[in-house]
Amino acid sequence: MNIQEYISSGIVESYVLGLASNEERTEFEQLCATHAELRQAREAFEKSLEEHALDTAMPAPAGLKKQIWSELSLAGSASSPLSTEKKDGQSIPLTPVRKLSVASFLAAASIILLLGSTLLNFYFYNKYKSSIAKLDEMIASNQQFAASNNAMQTRLQQYETSLNLIKDTNMAVIAMKGQAIAPQSLTTLYWNRQTKDVYLLVNALPRAAEGKQYQLWAIVDGKPVSAGLLDIHSTEGLVKMSNVVKAQAFAITLEKQGGSQTPTVPIYVMGQIQSSLLLLFLFQMG
Amino acid sequence: MNDTVTYNEQELVLSLKAKDQQSFSYLYDHYAGALYSIVLQVVPDKELASDVLQEVFVNIWRKIESYDSSKGRLFTWMLNVARNLAIDMVRSKAYQNSQKNQPMPESDSFGKAGNSVQLSVDNIGLRKVINKLKTEHRVLIDLAYFKGYTHEEIAEIESLPLGTVKTRIRSALTQLREYLK
Numbered sequence: 001m002n003i004q005e006y007i008s009s010g011i012v013e014s015y016v017l018g019l020a021s022n023e024e025r026t027e028f029e030q031l032c033a034t035h036a037e038l039r040q041a042r043e044a045f046e047k048s049l050e051e052h053a054l055d056t057a058m059p060a061p062a063g064l065k066k067q068i069w070s071e072l073s074l075a076g077s078a079s080s081p082l083s084t085e086k087k088d089g090q091s092i093p094l095t096p097v098r099k100l101s102v103a104s105f106l107a108a109a110s111i112i113l114l115l116g117s118t119l120l121n122f123y124f125y126n127k128y129k130s131s132i133a134k135l136d137e138m139i140a141s142n143q144q145f146a147a148s149n150n151a152m153q154t155r156l157q158q159y160e161t162s163l164n165l166i167k168d169t170n171m172a173v174i175a176m177k178g179q180a181i182a183p184q185s186l187t188t189l190y191w192n193r194q195t196k197d198v199y200l201l202v203n204a205l206p207r208a209a210e211g212k213q214y215q216l217w218a219i220v221d222g223k224p225v226s227a228g229l230l231d232i233h234s235t236e237g238l239v240k241m242s243n244v245v246k247a248q249a250f251a252i253t254l255e256k257q258g259g260s261q262t263p264t265v266p267i268y269v270m271g272q273i274q275s276s277l278l279l280l281f282l283f284q285m286g
Numbered sequence: 287m288n289d290t291v292t293y294n295e296q297e298l299v300l301s302l303k304a305k306d307q308q309s310f311s312y313l314y315d316h317y318a319g320a321l322y323s324i325v326l327q328v329v330p331d332k333e334l335a336s337d338v339l340q341e342v343f344v345n346i347w348r349k350i351e352s353y354d355s356s357k358g359r360l361f362t363w364m365l366n367v368a369r370n371l372a373i374d375m376v377r378s379k380a381y382q383n384s385q386k387n388q389p390m391p392e393s394d395s396f397g398k399a400g401n402s403v404q405l406s407v408d409n410i411g412l413r414k415v416i417n418k419l420k421t422e423h424r425v426l427i428d429l430a431y432f433k434g435y436t437h438e439e440i441a442e443i444e445s446l447p448l449g450t451v452k453t454r455i456r457s458a459l460t461q462l463r464e465y466l467k
Contacts, residue, residue, distance in 0.1 A: 010456030013463050016358065018366045019430050019455065021437070029357060042358065048466040050320075050361040056411045057319030058326060061336040065314055068343045074307050 006031070007041045016045050162201075162238040170194045176250060176271035182206050187269050189216075189250050190238065196245050198227060199238040205268065208254060215255040217263050218247035229259045248273055299360055302350045310347055317361065318343070321368045323411040328372035328432050329381075338375050342368045373434035415465045416458075423458035430455055 014020045015028045032039050165171065170193045178185035186203040200216060208214060214230040227250070228241035251270040253263040293301065293312060301309030322339050329335045345367050353363045375381055416427050429435045429443065437455065441448040 008460065010459040013459035014456065016362055017431055017459070018369060019459075032356075045463055045466070046359040046362045048463070049365070050359065052415070052466050053320040053323065053361070053365065053411065054317075056323055056414065058323040058410065060314075060318035060322045060339065061332070064336055064340055065311075065318070068314070068340050068347075071340065071344055072347055074310070 003031070003035050003037055007038060012038070012041050012045050016042060016049065158237045162199075165190060165192075165199055165238055168192065172273075174250060174271040174273060176252065176269040178204075178269055179267050181266040182268050185269050187252060189271060191244065196243045198241040198244050200230065200241050201238055202230070202236075205252075211257050212254050213257050213259065214252050214268070215259050215263065216241050217251045217253065218244045219249040219251060220244075220247050222248075224251070224263050226259060226261075229255075295360055296355075299350075299353065299355055302346075303353075305347075313346070314343060317364060320361075321364060324365060324368050325372045327411050327413050328369065329375050331384075334375060334381065335372070338372050339368070341371050345371065369431070370434075373432075376433070412462075415462060418465055419458055419461060423454055423461070426451060426454050427458050427462075 011020065011024060011028060015025060020028065028038075032042065172191045172193055174189040174191065176187045176189055182205070185205050187205065188201040188203060190199040190201070191197075198216075198218075205214065216227040216230065217224040218227045219225075225244075225247075226242070227244050227247075230239060230252075249270060249272040251263070251267045253265070253267055255264060293309060298309055298313065302313065318339065321342055322335065325335045325338045325342065326332070329338055342364070346364055349367075353360065357363075412431070416424055416431075419427065425444070426440060429440045430437070435443065437448060437451050440446070441451045444451070446454075
């Protein structure tokens, strides 16, 4: 085979342009391997074809490169190398759209947070108010307890004091029995032999009429001496009366408010000091 | 930035086979226009041609392994990928249906079908060179190269003996080489 004739037969162009049959292709490739002139001829036509194609190129569609990169999932390279596609309209809206979506997301989120926070504030304010009310109630009831506790303490102290007075071994006890006007009445008189203090326990006495008050009298050598007035209100426990140095008997009459100089009849209760007790008093005085 | 980076053919092929994205970017920037031109000569509809061109580059990226430099230059390979995909598009049913209400695109009226989307492609790329050929040659090259018919099919379409078809095409191609020099 004359290779020059083969070269000029049109087989080179036919092969390069893809118009050759399979048989022709196989033959051409085999001959190329052994004939440098054939390869050179092929290469020359390829180059002229490529140059012509580049010379007559059409501007590629705008944005196509980006689509291709996107389809092939080629990372990040679509933006930077595209000097020819900088005017590509598709790339421009991306950033603002994304920014806008972030901004609106943040705006929506902050509105939701604000609403949530307002509701929580309302909820907590209500809880706070009810807590304050409960606290006030508790403070009030605590004060009630404290007050009643004080009262109890006071009464307990009174009883303790009374008990201690009664337990005192120097205390003489004189029962004053009800007389004709009030036979059910009874009072007990405690008279300290050392200090001469006199205490009166009202076991039972008729309620004093309005403007009237019970008065204690010590009968000294046949004469009544006032030993103090009974407080109308505090008739519980031992009531401290005036000191009495010497007496043979005690009596209680109902007098006008503030007491009298001399007792008025009738006598409600009366008690006499036993002679042995009287001796004991006299002995200690001596 | 790619303006400063240039590849010789061998480097470009090696980089592409190594799936180097920068070299692929260079390839696109350098050849997309030339390949778009060849696609448009087969598929005159700009949108469809754009779809084909996308497919061309996707194929180049995915099938670069199959390129054998001993059988020809990289551009020749890409050119054939582009031409084959473009012809596939024209032969697809979808394309045939979209064209059925239009007059048959005979060689002389091709691209002048009155459809505003279609380009007049007579004056772009190889067609401009082919238009310098005698009509009897031009018709055969159009059928063979731009419509992808085999020599046997062309013989049938043109009612010519197969030998005549082969001889005329070879003759047309040698003239084409002279025009391209």
